[in-house]
Amino acid sequence: MVLRLAIVGCGAVVEQFHLPAARRVPEVQVVALADPDLEQARELAGRFDIPKVVADYREVLGEAEAFLLATPPHLHRPIGEDILRHGKPLLCEKPLAPSTSEAEALLQAAHEGGAILAAGHNRRFAWNLEVLRELLRGGGLGQVISVHAEDGFPFNWPARTTYAFSRAHGGGGVLMENGVHILDTLQWLLGKVEVEDYCDDALGGVESNARLRLRFADGAVGRVWVTRTCQAGNYLHLEASDGWAEAPLYDHNRLTFEARRGKAGRALGTVTVAAPFPQDYVALMAAELADFAASVRQGRPPRTTGEEAARTIALIEQAYALKAGRPLPEKAPLPGETW
Amino acid sequence: MVGRLQGRRVLVTGGSGFIGGRLVERLLLEEKATVRALARSPGRAVWLSRTQVELVPGDVTQPESLPAALEGCEIVFHCAALLSGDAEEMHRVNVAGTKNMLAAAHRAGVARFVHVSSMAVLGSTFPDGADETTPPRPGDDPYARTKWEAEEQVFAAYRKDGLPVVILRPSIVYGPRSRWWTVDPILRLRQNRLALLGQGDGVANIVYVDDVVEALLLAATVPGIEGEVFLISSEERTTWRDFYEAYARMLGKRLPTWPMPLAWTIAGLTQALDRSIERLRGTQRAIGGVRLWLLLGLQVGRKAAGPLYKLRRWEMAMYRSRAQINIARARHRLGYRSTWPLARAMGEIERWLRLQGYLPEQV
Numbered sequence: 001m002v003l004r005l006a007i008v009g010c011g012a013v014v015e016q017f018h019l020p021a022a023r024r025v026p027e028v029q030v031v032a033l034a035d036p037d038l039e040q041a042r043e044l045a046g047r048f049d050i051p052k053v054v055a056d057y058r059e060v061l062g063e064a065e066a067f068l069l070a071t072p073p074h075l076h077r078p079i080g081e082d083i084l085r086h087g088k089p090l091l092c093e094k095p096l097a098p099s100t101s102e103a104e105a106l107l108q109a110a111h112e113g114g115a116i117l118a119a120g121h122n123r124r125f126a127w128n129l130e131v132l133r134e135l136l137r138g139g140g141l142g143q144v145i146s147v148h149a150e151d152g153f154p155f156n157w158p159a160r161t162t163y164a165f166s167r168a169h170g171g172g173g174v175l176m177e178n179g180v181h182i183l184d185t186l187q188w189l190l191g192k193v194e195v196e197d198y199c200d201d202a203l204g205g206v207e208s209n210a211r212l213r214l215r216f217a218d219g220a221v222g223r224v225w226v227t228r229t230c231q232a233g234n235y236l237h238l239e240a241s242d243g244w245a246e247a248p249l250y251d252h253n254r255l256t257f258e259a260r261r262g263k264a265g266r267a268l269g270t271v272t273v274a275a276p277f278p279q280d281y282v283a284l285m286a287a288e289l290a291d292f293a294a295s296v297r298q299g300r301p302p303r304t305t306g307e308e309a310a311r312t313i314a315l316i317e318q319a320y321a322l323k324a325g326r327p328l329p330e331k332a333p334l335p336g337e338t339w
Numbered sequence: 340m341v342g343r344l345q346g347r348r349v350l351v352t353g354g355s356g357f358i359g360g361r362l363v364e365r366l367l368l369e370e371k372a373t374v375r376a377l378a379r380s381p382g383r384a385v386w387l388s389r390t391q392v393e394l395v396p397g398d399v400t401q402p403e404s405l406p407a408a409l410e411g412c413e414i415v416f417h418c419a420a421l422l423s424g425d426a427e428e429m430h431r432v433n434v435a436g437t438k439n440m441l442a443a444a445h446r447a448g449v450a451r452f453v454h455v456s457s458m459a460v461l462g463s464t465f466p467d468g469a470d471e472t473t474p475p476r477p478g479d480d481p482y483a484r485t486k487w488e489a490e491e492q493v494f495a496a497y498r499k500d501g502l503p504v505v506i507l508r509p510s511i512v513y514g515p516r517s518r519w520w521t522v523d524p525i526l527r528l529r530q531n532r533l534a535l536l537g538q539g540d541g542v543a544n545i546v547y548v549d550d551v552v553e554a555l556l557l558a559a560t561v562p563g564i565e566g567e568v569f570l571i572s573s574e575e576r577t578t579w580r581d582f583y584e585a586y587a588r589m590l591g592k593r594l595p596t597w598p599m600p601l602a603w604t605i606a607g608l609t610q611a612l613d614r615s616i617e618r619l620r621g622t623q624r625a626i627g628g629v630r631l632w633l634l635l636g637l638q639v640g641r642k643a644a645g646p647l648y649k650l651r652r653w654e655m656a657m658y659r660s661r662a663q664i665n666i667a668r669a670r671h672r673l674g675y676r677s678t679w680p681l682a683r684a685m686g687e688i689e690r691w692l693r694l695q696g697y698l699p700e701q702v
Contacts, residue, residue, distance in 0.1 A: 161381075165388035173388065173389070203390045204389075204390055204391035205387075206389065208389050230695040233696065329368060330369070331369060332364040332368045332369060334694065335516050335691070336691070337694055
């Protein structure tokens with residue numbers, strides 16, 4: 001049975017990814033778009049054949065079976081809470097909320113409304129990371145010792161609002177806006193993690209470069225750099241007792257690894273595997289949407305639950321708390337230098 | 340000397356750019372000023388959003404957006420300019436935009452209008468050296484020409500309206516975030532697309548961005564210099580070999596050398612190729628048949644020119660020139676002292692290039 005979905009927010013992510021993705025998912029039909037900017041909503045509705053456009057999501061609470069929330073983050077709690085309390089399943093774009101307290105309010109509303117809350121961490125559908133997760137779970141690389149990730153490029157997101165540059169609307173800077181992806185990925189792959197040390201380049205505003213030192217529950221250590229001022233390496237590299245692996249973060253179709261102890265004790269050497277059916281970015285969003293629809297129909301948890309997404313927000317808050325209270329430097333550091 | 344502008348409200352145009360961005364950081368952290376920046380589009384505010392700057396939506400080409408930005412401001416630093424691109428657009432931003440800013444600043448009654456011009460107004464070479472008395476020869480380069488026409492607007496506002504203006508003409512500005520003189524040399528070296536022309540013994544009239552910012556702060560605060568223009572450069576005599584070899588060393592590379600006459604010839608050829616390609620592309624009809632092959636051939640030829648790809652004759656003249664600009668006036672009238680000789684500046688630059696991933700991390 002087709003899931004009748006309403007999308008709240010008609011910004012860049014909906015235009016470029018969610019609506020093109022919805023066309024590829026037969027289990028989902030987008031029945032309405034909601035945005036106070038009706039002109040933009042109408043334009044998208046015309047282009048993607050969506051039958052209804054409303055300024056306020058409340059107008060379609062009755063007819064939609066489920067919602068996708070893609071507004072700026074500071075609106076996730078007020079809108080999301082209302083939708084969930086009406087018992088409607090919700091797929092909420094990342095970051096789940098700009099703060100732990102708001103994330104928890106969403107979890108509470110989902111609980112009270114008896115509705116599924118899924119978070120939009122599309123990287124969990126990336127082919128190479130799924131393979132890497134299987135490899136790690138099967139013990140193919142042994143015990144993970146360390147991870148190193150670099151994620152980012154010069155900011156070029158055609159956002160229609162300035163939430164990405166505002167703590168009040170976005171909850172932070174690059175760590176909240178984009179770093180939330182890699183932190184979710186690392187928890188998904190390696191389990192519970194704590195922030196040991198954190199620094200960023202914010203000088204009273206929000207950060208555009210952030211560096212974290214992490215410690216995982218099983219003892220592995222991690223180093224992460226996220227940026228929106230320059231081209232980072234955009235990879236996740238992992239060293240383990242019996243090998244290593246490296247996954248590009250923006251080419252989901254490749255994974256390189258070396259398993260020193262292959263079957264029958266023979267080393268495999270370095271192997272690069274490629275996806276048999278290469279994915280583009282829209283495909284990740286389509287997989288995410290299909291998973292959400294299936295979780296609603298089957299009553300099972302989605303791939304990224306609200307609880308997991310809330311833990312990532314807590315991790316980011318933990319990082320920001322480590323920086324809070326440090327006095328601003330007296331001399332201007334190098335642009336992008338973290339402190 | 341910090342805190343010179345403590346508690347004073349200043350407006351910076353071009354704050355999302357290379358020089359204006361550094362100025363905003365130092366105004367806030369070191370001078371403790373209250374800083375406002377004119378923001379053309381939110382997406383460009385990625386560097387500025389790190390600071391406590393007050394972003395005011397506006398654009399120097401839209402005069403109606405300027406009064407709000409200037410309200411309550413005592414000092415204006417006009418750094419906004421287009422460095423390349425369409426000549427008409429450059430005129431609209433660099434000349435008309437400056438004129439708009441001057442008019443708005445006059446109406447707002449600002450105490451100082453610091454205009455960032457460029458050594459480029461003097462032309463690409465000045466065989467007999469240059470100081471502030473050297474007559475400008477911007478030639479037909481759109482950047483130099485529009486920067487000179489902007490200066491004329493600034494002088495006119497000083498004479499006609501008594502606007503308290505000060506003009507700075509920095510030489511070639513390099514440092515963290517400089518696309519042309521810091522990031523590009525590294526990228527080109529990495530792709531083996533940078534060569535030293537001739538002996539590389541031409542004089543590089545260069546200045547580190549923090550020296551320029553210091554000069555801007557002096558231009559805003561030193562009394563009795565209204566209506567004056569100052570050349571700003573490093574005090575050290577630096578050759579192009581010194582400059583580019585510093586970058587090559589960061590990568591552990593040797594800088595290839597091209598003999599000047601050969602370079603001159605190839606640059607002439609690449610320029611001719613560029614013109615032919617433009618002419619072929621410029622026609623409205625679909626390109627096919629012989630013309631398509633011709634276009635492809637020309638493009639292959641241009642690529643083959645390697646390090647000289649896009650090198651212009653004026654650039655070659657610049658690389659050969661032995662003249663150093665004279666900054667005596669800035670020293671005497673502004674009290675300007677360059678504190679960033681090449682070695683010190685390149686140390687900071689190398690650290691920045693590593694931080695931003697342009698150079699491999701040191702283990």
